Amino acid sequence: MAELNAFITEETIEGADDGPLAGTTVAVKDNISTEGVRTTCGSEMLADYVPPYDATVVERLTDAGAEIVGKANMDEFGMGTTTETSAFGATRNPVDPDRVPGGSSGGSAAAVAAGEADLALGSDTGGSVRCPAAFCGVVGIKPTYGLVSRYGLIAYANSLEQIGPIAPTVREAAALLDVIAGPDPNDGTTREEGADSDYAAAADGDVEGLTIGIPTELFEGADEGVVETVEAAVADLEDQGAETVEVSLPSVEHAVAAYYVIAMSEASSNLARFDGVRYGHSGDAEGNWNDTFAATREEGFGAEVKRRILLGTYALSAGYHDKYYEKAQDARAWVRQDFEDAFEAVDVIASPTMPVPPFELGEGLDDPLKLYLADANTTPANLANLPAISVPAGESDGLPVGLQLVGPKFDEETVIRAASAVEN
Amino acid sequence: MSDTSDESEDAAGDGAPGAAAAVDPEEVEHVAELARVDLDDEEVATFAEQFADILDHFEALDEVPETEREEELVNVMRPDEVREGLTQEEALANAPDSEDGFFKGPKVS
Numbered sequence: 001m002a003e004l005n006a007f008i009t010e011e012t013i014e015g016a017d018d019g020p021l022a023g024t025t026v027a028v029k030d031n032i033s034t035e036g037v038r039t040t041c042g043s044e045m046l047a048d049y050v051p052p053y054d055a056t057v058v059e060r061l062t063d064a065g066a067e068i069v070g071k072a073n074m075d076e077f078g079m080g081t082t083t084e085t086s087a088f089g090a091t092r093n094p095v096d097p098d099r100v101p102g103g104s105s106g107g108s109a110a111a112v113a114a115g116e117a118d119l120a121l122g123s124d125t126g127g128s129v130r131c132p133a134a135f136c137g138v139v140g141i142k143p144t145y146g147l148v149s150r151y152g153l154i155a156y157a158n159s160l161e162q163i164g165p166i167a168p169t170v171r172e173a174a175a176l177l178d179v180i181a182g183p184d185p186n187d188g189t190t191r192e193e194g195a196d197s198d199y200a201a202a203a204d205g206d207v208e209g210l211t212i213g214i215p216t217e218l219f220e221g222a223d224e225g226v227v228e229t230v231e232a233a234v235a236d237l238e239d240q241g242a243e244t245v246e247v248s249l250p251s252v253e254h255a256v257a258a259y260y261v262i263a264m265s266e267a268s269s270n271l272a273r274f275d276g277v278r279y280g281h282s283g284d285a286e287g288n289w290n291d292t293f294a295a296t297r298e299e300g301f302g303a304e305v306k307r308r309i310l311l312g313t314y315a316l317s318a319g320y321h322d323k324y325y326e327k328a329q330d331a332r333a334w335v336r337q338d339f340e341d342a343f344e345a346v347d348v349i350a351s352p353t354m355p356v357p358p359f360e361l362g363e364g365l366d367d368p369l370k371l372y373l374a375d376a377n378t379t380p381a382n383l384a385n386l387p388a389i390s391v392p393a394g395e396s397d398g399l400p401v402g403l404q405l406v407g408p409k410f411d412e413e414t415v416i417r418a419a420s421a422v423e424n
Numbered sequence: 425m426s427d428t429s430d431e432s433e434d435a436a437g438d439g440a441p442g443a444a445a446a447v448d449p450e451e452v453e454h455v456a457e458l459a460r461v462d463l464d465d466e467e468v469a470t471f472a473e474q475f476a477d478i479l480d481h482f483e484a485l486d487e488v489p490e491t492e493r494e495e496e497l498v499n500v501m502r503p504d505e506v507r508e509g510l511t512q513e514e515a516l517a518n519a520p521d522s523e524d525g526f527f528k529g530p531k532v533s
Binding site for chain 2: 048050052185253257258276278279280282288290293294295297301306310311314317328329334337
């Protein structure tokens with residue numbers, strides 16, 4: 001188990017005796033609060049932080065009978081595509097230990113792929129559930145914004161992130177979503193949707209008559225082996241009675257830039273709370289509040305977190321706010337509009353989840369932009385608040401390839417149904 | 425990173441690697457000060473280089489048309505009722521330093 005480094009903390013939290021998840025083990029990403037069990041966000045800053053309460057999703061897991069087996073490794077504060085920015089060391093991909101498991105929920109996906117947990121929870125701000133699911137050859141769902149409570153999720157970029165399930169099969173991921181979905185008075189962004197869901201029943205593998213949109217923008221520039229594998233999986237859905245239609249999403253060319261500007265801006269504000277006074281690492285520097293604060297943050301945060309806080313501060317600063325932040329909000333609205341238009345004609349939109357196969361360990365660490373660009377296909381669903389799933393499409397050169405399906409708002413059933421047919 | 429108008433001029437689709445305008449290390453230091461994050465000299469140099477590439481990519485946002493942002497958002501309210509919160513002990517449990525039931529921080533000036 002130590003070899004993969006899938007867990008930051010291995011501690012058991014028992015669930016109720018009965019329930020839909022009785023007898024099931026679950027790994028929980030380490031940015032989701034567990035009462036009495038340390039929750040580090042993969043950061044030195046929170047290495048000793050022990051939450052005084054449970055996240056809503058943790059309560060729902062244990063009420064449903066699940067046994068939590070540990071807190072899964074992750075990129076620091078969810079900022080990364082490889083799980084290499086964790087202060088607790090990189091997680092390895094169970095399929096090929098010289099490669100990354102993807103990120104930021106890499107520990108969650110690796111634990112499920114290696115059988116160290118039956119199921120897992122991750123969080124997805126720009127692809128952080130779907131990317132590691134694709135790289136490790138398992139299923140991951142990013143729910144519609146507002147379907148799952150974020151109460152107790154330590155915030156990175158609130159307007160984008162959702163907690164989502166990771167599982168070996170579509171049906172198991174859907175069943176876990178059934179447990180965590182639905183309104184929560186402690187998260188005002190949740191809605192009534194999901195209250196009495198039966199997403200698991202939608203995993204019936206029936207795509208007869210389903211219309212699948214194929215956006216050229218999300219295939220162009222992707223790795224050849226990845227594209228071939230995804231196209232073969234789509235052709236298989238056609239053989240099962242689905243119809244494919246080309247759709248155009250011109251806005252998605254700007255998704256990565258818009259996503260990073262918005263996420264970094266929100267992060268710069270959210271992470272201002274880490275001052276070493278109320279919780280977290282505290283520096284010993286002498287001097288006034290500002291000096292001590294800055295020294296604490298220098299010591300507690302890793303490079304990627306500093307990079308995003310600084311760029312977010314810059315994007316929001318006087319003179320640049322309109323140029324970056326306002327334009328990013330325009331791009332976000334444009335992406336949303338593009339998807340709405342496309343869903344007039346199609347039921348779901350298919351693409352590779354990741355445009356590339358899993359990176360080798362260390363491959364992208366010196367080139368942050370290269371890693372950001374790998375989020376090209378996942379960030380649009382976060383910007384548009386839409387449900388998306390990554391399901392294994394096959395292998396290319398012995399490495400897993402994920403097929404992503406995006407659906408209309410709160411239409412989790414359709415993406416789950418379509419994804420379950422990929423498994424046929 | 426220094427002059428907005430200059431950057432907009434060479435923005436149109438010019439995202440080729442190496443075409444990035446250099447970012448002044450002093451500006452990295454200035455933003456780090458605003459964000460209350462100390463950096464060592466090596467970090468400043470690395471960030472200056474990386475920020476040039478990243479900001480160059482963000483330049484493409486200049487091509488985005490102004491878009492209607494209407495969303496069906498409603499305020500979510502609840503009655504303002506007294507509920508149980510954390511005890512003082514629980515609230516202070518993670519504090520690096522506390523005194524007489526208060527958080528203890530560094531001096532303000």
